[in-house]
Amino acid sequence: MEQFNPRARRDAYGNKINRDHSPVLAHGIPWATILIGSLTPMLPVIAAAPVLPPMGLMFLIAWHLLRPGLLPLWAGLPLGLFDDLYSGQPFGSGIMLFSLTLIALDLLEMRFPWRSFWQNWLAAAAIIITYLLVAALVSGAQMTLLRMGVIAPQLLLSIVLFPIIASIVALLDRIRLLRVRRIG
Amino acid sequence: MAPPVAHRSGSNKRAQLGLFAGYVVAGASALVGAILLVISIWSPQTFQGLRTMASDLASPAGQAGAVTRTGGRSFFEAIAGYYDAGSKNAELEREIAIARVRLAEAEALRQENERLKGVLNLMSGDTEPVATARLIGSTSSSTRRFAYLSAGTDDGVTNGMPVTSPMGLVGRVLEAGRDSSRVLLLTDTESMVPVRRATDDVVAFAEGRADGSLRIRLINLGINPIELGDVFVTSGAGGLFRPGVAVAMATEITQDGAIAQLLSNPAATDVVIVEPIWHSDALQASEQPPEIALPED
Numbered sequence: 001m002e003q004f005n006p007r008a009r010r011d012a013y014g015n016k017i018n019r020d021h022s023p024v025l026a027h028g029i030p031w032a033t034i035l036i037g038s039l040t041p042m043l044p045v046i047a048a049a050p051v052l053p054p055m056g057l058m059f060l061i062a063w064h065l066l067r068p069g070l071l072p073l074w075a076g077l078p079l080g081l082f083d084d085l086y087s088g089q090p091f092g093s094g095i096m097l098f099s100l101t102l103i104a105l106d107l108l109e110m111r112f113p114w115r116s117f118w119q120n121w122l123a124a125a126a127i128i129i130t131y132l133l134v135a136a137l138v139s140g141a142q143m144t145l146l147r148m149g150v151i152a153p154q155l156l157l158s159i160v161l162f163p164i165i166a167s168i169v170a171l172l173d174r175i176r177l178l179r180v181r182r183i184g
Numbered sequence: 185m186a187p188p189v190a191h192r193s194g195s196n197k198r199a200q201l202g203l204f205a206g207y208v209v210a211g212a213s214a215l216v217g218a219i220l221l222v223i224s225i226w227s228p229q230t231f232q233g234l235r236t237m238a239s240d241l242a243s244p245a246g247q248a249g250a251v252t253r254t255g256g257r258s259f260f261e262a263i264a265g266y267y268d269a270g271s272k273n274a275e276l277e278r279e280i281a282i283a284r285v286r287l288a289e290a291e292a293l294r295q296e297n298e299r300l301k302g303v304l305n306l307m308s309g310d311t312e313p314v315a316t317a318r319l320i321g322s323t324s325s326s327t328r329r330f331a332y333l334s335a336g337t338d339d340g341v342t343n344g345m346p347v348t349s350p351m352g353l354v355g356r357v358l359e360a361g362r363d364s365s366r367v368l369l370l371t372d373t374e375s376m377v378p379v380r381r382a383t384d385d386v387v388a389f390a391e392g393r394a395d396g397s398l399r400i401r402l403i404n405l406g407i408n409p410i411e412l413g414d415v416f417v418t419s420g421a422g423g424l425f426r427p428g429v430a431v432a433m434a435t436e437i438t439q440d441g442a443i444a445q446l447l448s449n450p451a452a453t454d455v456v457i458v459e460p461i462w463h464s465d466a467l468q469a470s471e472q473p474p475e476i477a478l479p480e481d
Contacts (some may be wrong), residue, residue, distance in 0.1 A: 042249070042320065046324075055432040098217075
């Protein structure tokens with residue numbers, strides 16, 4: 001068979017004979033990227049205003065849109081808890097908002113199983129806008145309607161950045177599914 | 185290893201139950217989050233231990249990043265320095281000549297100051313810094329303005345200590361961990377600093393606006409005496425910050441005060457100084473219930 005097509009027993013993820021996906025990679029990479037995204041406050045950026053997008057949440061949305069069902073529905077509890085430890089928000093806001101995000105994404109998946117890139121972007125933008133507004137309201141900062149303009153740059157940056165996050169996640173998904181485990 | 189399609193349980197009772205349980209758990213964790221949120225808004229210090237432990241764990245990575253930031257900047261500055269070396273040299277020499285005169289004047293002023301303080305029987309105003317440290321990160325995606333500091337209780341830092349840079353006040357320590365702590369920056373909306381105009385005794389409060397500027401609110405309402413470019417320094421009221429530390433410069437006049445820009449941009453500071461609380465005994469006394477007598481000394 002290999003005489004005619006050298007890639008006959010291979011696919012995009014490597015050799016199909018004697019090799020399988022590694023469960024550590026397959027499940028570890030999504031969790032690890034979301035946790036690393038939540039660590040952005042430890043970047044050496046001392047911002048005078050909220051500017052950086054909520055990276056942990058954006059990775060969570062991107063993974064769930066690409067591979068629904070990969071993250072269990074309860075994942076919002078541990079991931080949100082970790083995000084709360086660093087984000088500066090009052091403890092509990094991440095747990096609540098990450099859980100609600102997962103429920104919303106699951107309902108979206110049930111209603112629209114086949115989506116285009118634009119629908120994904122629209123859904124992600126809607127969730128990010130809601131998240132940032134609610135997060136600003138419950139942050140304990142004195143936010144009046146006038147002051148809400150403070151998060152506008154962050155909102156725009158997050159929405160524009162989402163396709164890049166989604167393509168990073170797509171790239172990581174190919175690494176995640178590499179057939180590296182030797183069978184037998 | 186494609187994930188299982190979770191939404192087609194069909195007539196499988198077990199799968200139906202599993203799907204239902206997933207929603208119950210997710211809803212319950214959202215509820216738990218909401219309850220924790222209410223608790224931590226009600227008393228913000230409840231989860232301090234957890235948070236400081238986490239920032240202690242992550243601070244080595246942040247510290248490496250902060251060193252790189254400083255190093256990287258000086259590297260580029262060194263390259264940029266080659267371009268206008270000649271004109272810069274001439275300019276610097278002129279500046280040195282002026283600075284020598286100013287230095288002599290300052291020396292005279294210092295002596296006069298010391299003499300006057302001697303007359304008034306005041307102590308020298310210099311305070312010994314508790315620790316010098318780096319700002320290793322900030323909550324750049326939240327509307328709260330906290331920064332992480334690379335010093336903690338092991339270095340003698342405790343809650344409430346002022347954090348300054350050579351350019352002026354940066355904030356105060358909110359939660360001290362073992363080798364990292366969380367700093368409430370001046371621009372946070374919960375931060376309130378008693379200030380006065382540097383030139384006279386117009387007293388006001390400087391309140392954060394979460395967007396990098398401060399709102400100066402005059403205590404004595406009436407005709408607004410503030411002018412553009414006025415510099416505000418800490419007044420020492422409240423006993424937390426020592427008086428005379430530069431805070432902000434007015435850039436926009438409002439009805440009850442001004443909008444001011446921060447003088448010590450925390451993003452531009454490499455090393456910050458943690459100072460002791462200025463009048464800690466007075467602060468303790470003000471927090472003690474009136475039934476208990478104060479210690480005599």
